Amino acid sequence: MTVHVSLKDHASARPGPVVVGEEQVRHIAAREALLDAAFGEERFAKTCERLREGRLPADGLALVALMGDTLVGTVRLWNVSLGANRPGLMLGPLAVDTSLRSAGIGALLMREAIGRAREAGHRAVVLVGDEPYYRRFGFDPSKMERLWLPGPVERSRFLGLELAEGALDGASGLVSPTGREAPRWPGLELGQAWRIAA
Ligand SMILES: CC(C)(COP(=O)(O)OP(=O)(O)OC[C@H]1O[C@@H](n2cnc3c(N)ncnc32)[C@H](O)[C@@H]1OP(=O)(O)O)[C@@H](O)C(=O)NCCC(=O)NCCS
Numbered sequence: 001m002t003v004h005v006s007l008k009d010h011a012s013a014r015p016g017p018v019v020v021g022e023e024q025v026r027h028i029a030a031r032e033a034l035l036d037a038a039f040g041e042e043r044f045a046k047t048c049e050r051l052r053e054g055r056l057p058a059d060g061l062a063l064v065a066l067m068g069d070t071l072v073g074t075v076r077l078w079n080v081s082l083g084a085n086r087p088g089l090m091l092g093p094l095a096v097d098t099s100l101r102s103a104g105i106g107a108l109l110m111r112e113a114i115g116r117a118r119e120a121g122h123r124a125v126v127l128v129g130d131e132p133y134y135r136r137f138g139f140d141p142s143k144m145e146r147l148w149l150p151g152p153v154e155r156s157r158f159l160g161l162e163l164a165e166g167a168l169d170g171a172s173g174l175v176s177p178t179g180r181e182a183p184r185w186p187g188l189e190l191g192q193a194w195r196i197a198a
Helices: 025-039 041-045 105-119 131-137 190-197
Strands: 002-004 017-022 062-067 070-082 087-091 124-128 158-162 173-177
Touching: 017 070, 017 105, 025 041, 025 070, 062 105, 070 105, 070 124, 105 131, 131 158
Parallel strands: 087 124
Antiparallel strands: 002 017, 017 062, 062 070, 070 087, 070 173, 124 158
16 A cells, blocks of 8 residues: 655655655564654553563554665554453554654655554454544543553543454453563573564
């Protein structure tokens, strides 16, 4: 899928179509640099990170936005259980290159991620983020009151989206990670291996 973006900062970027596709190993360094620029090192202290660390993203749901060979956006979804016996996905982090924001790349990544998740048969997506941004994609906090995360969270930022009608009805309990474990390579600190693999 491609989108033509109208760039606000022509000095720092080359205009051209933006393509969303599955993340490849060659994208990892650029993705990490983009996330460091967007969130800083404190991103590893976030509660959601407890659901990602040591895991691989859900199959086919680590996406990048590319402008030519340049990575300009990233989003990943992670397998979780929403309380007992209720499989779902957790979305995040989502980030777009600072110089290319408000050009529709975030929306493109979100729509593609949600569409691919639905096609793969997933029933619900949750995330922690700004409701004023995510509500345009259908996320809201209404069925999240009885779910909790493995750490502190601002309730108004804990949002859900049903991909199948009623998928979050009665959801309650701890959101816990269920994704495949990331490979660990000899000679690498565990944290480094997670960071590279995830
Ligand atoms: C949030 C983010 C991914 C949006 O990407 P983007 O490509 O700029 O998004 P889009 O072009 O699809 O949408 C831009 C619109 O969303 C609005 N928006 C961006 N972030 C927002 C937020 N946190 N809350 C409310 N609105 C927001 C912009 O003001 C803009 O509004 P406009 O269309 O009226 O000008 C990007 O701003 C980003 O990387 N931010 C830093 C990382 C981050 O905070 N990620 C998680 C968000 S909770």
